[in-house]
Amino acid sequence: MAKRIDVENLDVYYGSFKAVSGVSLVVEPRTVTAFIGPSGCGKSTVLRTLNRMHEVIPGAYATGKVALDGVDLYGAGVDPVAVRRLVGMVFQRPNPFPSMSIYDNVASGLKLNGVRDKSTLDESVESSLRGANLWNEVKDRLNKAGTSLSGGQQQRLCIARAIAVKPEVILMDEPCSALDPISTLAIEDLIQQLKELYTVVIVTHNMQQASRVSDRTAFFNLEAQGLPGQLVEIDDTETIFSNPTKKATEDYITGRFG
Amino acid sequence: MSAPTTMSSLTAPRGSRRVTDVVVRGLVYLSGVIAVVPLVWILITIISKGLPVILSAAWWTQDLAGTTDRRAGGGALHAIIGTLEIGLITAVVAVPIAVLGAIFLIEYARGTRLARGVSFMVDILSGIPSIVAALFVFAFLITILHFDRSAIAAALSLVLLMLPTVLRSTEEMLKLVPDSLREAAYALGIPKWRTILTVVIPTAFSGIATGVVLGLARVMGETAPLLILVAYARNLYLSPTSDTMATLPTMINTGRDVAETLAGYDRVWGAALTLILLVMGLNLLARWIARAGRLKDR
Structure with missing residues (x-):
């Protein structure tokens, strides 16, 4: 598990509007890469x-190349559904399926991809919930509704649901922005564990969070409203936050704009 | 320096404002009462005249075979079964078309010109009078295709009336399912059709079911299609292809000119109360489904 991502010359359009221009970057396996930048700079779009x-x-469409261990995700005949089985995603707001129990939420990915065997499902639910640091809190009420949990627990449930299908990469789109500080801490701890098995890419507005959880940080910016967002630089997180190459990065992380 | 607050600025309004307040308040209360009076009146009349009739066991277990308007006895079983059977056929035809149509409009064609066109047609369809739906089916099935009148023909015209309401309510329920749930399913590598079947529809299920039951309750009281497309009978007919089948609305209609002193007169009130109870039962069922759906969310 865990694969390397190569992005080359990526442009993303929404209709005729060019949202992101010329992004090239590499995400190493078993690392956490953070995307930071002001609102509207295209970091979520790239994610x-x-x-x-x-x-x-x-x-919406993209041009350029996104490769997972060398395989182009936009190549001819590539099924986006199959891509999403390899590259999971956790969203800004916790979104457990309201019609399903905790157990069914975690098992949903496998079930809906055709796994029926009860013991396989049981095993996967337990290991995924353990992997998301949620097992001890919910093991006695697996048949309760997923929406009965607190916001932070719901987000960890969504992470458990994402890792249950055994993806290679986990994308997180501001996973803590709707959570309180204690839940945020729990998720950040979890991200540290996840990178032992998966490649993690996280979008965050919180620069302390980026410096706490990530190994590499990519800074996105846009020159003006209406212009496409661009990747300014990507480097080791320590370098970005202590000694960035570009002036714009320094201005952003020291709070001079954005 | 601000002006000092005087007591007079805090006291209740007086003079013309006070009069306006009393008058408008009175009118609003009066309108409320006027709106409810006819409803209560109808209910009291129907219950007081119909209740003694429907309390007998025979009412629910016998048809009117062998009775006349002058002779007491018999029951409304033939009409109750007929109403339920035609309602069931209507639902079996209308619900799949309405639900699949709503799924097409919301999940696949949302925002396209085709969807707007279909929505517009559905709006028009929901406005057509029941007699027009009945005559359309009559002209199409009986005049052009030379079928006989039948319970199925009556049910098909009710389909035309039920389809737009159920389609609309299903559409609204599907719109309420947040896109974040669809995205969550896509992000697990679940194909779109499976996302709709296992995430979108279960999430909206109680709302969809409520709409179906309410739509059915609405068409069960329709009379014009039944008058035109299927003949009334005093006997129990079960076959949906037979050209005779009793229903509660046509049973009421048939007895409307019976003299007040005869047994047939009481049966009309009994049939009216029975129809109200059936429709009310469906409404209660709809509420129960809606509440059961909400409980599951907690």
Whole structure:
């Protein structure tokens, strides 16, 4: 598990609007890479191109190359559904399926991909919930509704649901922005554990969070409203936060704009 | 320096404002009462005249075979079964079309010109009078295709009336399912059709079911299609292809000119109360489904 992501010359459009221009970056396996930058700079858009989720929005398309261990995700004949089985995603707001129990939420990915065997499902639910640091809190009420949990627990449930299908990469789109500080801490601890098994890419508005959890940080910016967002630089997190190469990065992390 | 607050600025309004307040308040209360009076009146009349009739066991277990308007006895079983059977056929035809149509409009064609066109047609369809739906089916099935009148023909015209309401309510329920749930399913590598079947529909299920039951309750009281497309009979007919089948609305209609002193007169009130109870039962069922759906969320 865990694969390397190569992005080359990625442009993303929403209809005729060019949202992101010329992004090239490399994400190493078993690392956490953080995307930071001001609102509207395209960091979430780039994240969503890594598992072709942007295609859910009508009119959105990308050009360029996104490769997972050398395999182009946008190559001819590649099924976006298959891509998303390899590249999972955790969203800004916890979104457990309200019609399902805790157990069914975690098992949903496997079940809906055709796994029926009860013991396989049981095993996967337990190991995924353990992997998301949620097992001890919910093991006695697996048949309760997923929406009965607190916000932080729901987000960990969503992480458990994402890792249950054994993806290679986990994308996180501001996973803590709707959570309180204690739940945020729990998720950050969890991200540290997840990188032992998975490649993690996280979008965050919180620069302390980026410096706490990530190994590499990519800074995105846009020159003006209406212009496409661009990757300014990507480097080791320590370097970005102590000694960035570009002036714009320094201005952003020291709070001079954004 | 601000002006000091005087007591007069805090006291209740007086003079013309006070009069306006009393008058408008009175009108609003009066309108409320006027709106409810006819409803209560109808209910009291129907219950007082119909209740003694429907309390007998025969009412629910016998048809009117062998009775006349002058002779007491018999029951409404033939009409109750007929209403339920035609309602069931209507639902079996209308619900799949309505639900699948709503899924097409919301999940696949949302925002396209085709969807707007279909929505517009559905709006028009929901406005057509029941007599027009009945005559359309009559002209199509009986005049052009030379079928006989039948319970199925009556049910098909009710389909035309039920389809738009169920389609609309299903559409609204599907719109309420947040996109974040669809995205969550896509992100697990679940194909779109499976996402709709296992995430979207279960989430909206109680709302969809409520809409179906309410739509059914609405068409069960329709009379015009039944008058035109299927003949009334005093006997129990079960076959949906037979050209005779009693229903509660046509049973009421048939007895409307019976003299007040005869047994047939009481049966009309009994049939009216029975129809109200059936429709009310469906409404209660709808509420129960809606509440059961909400409980599951907690």
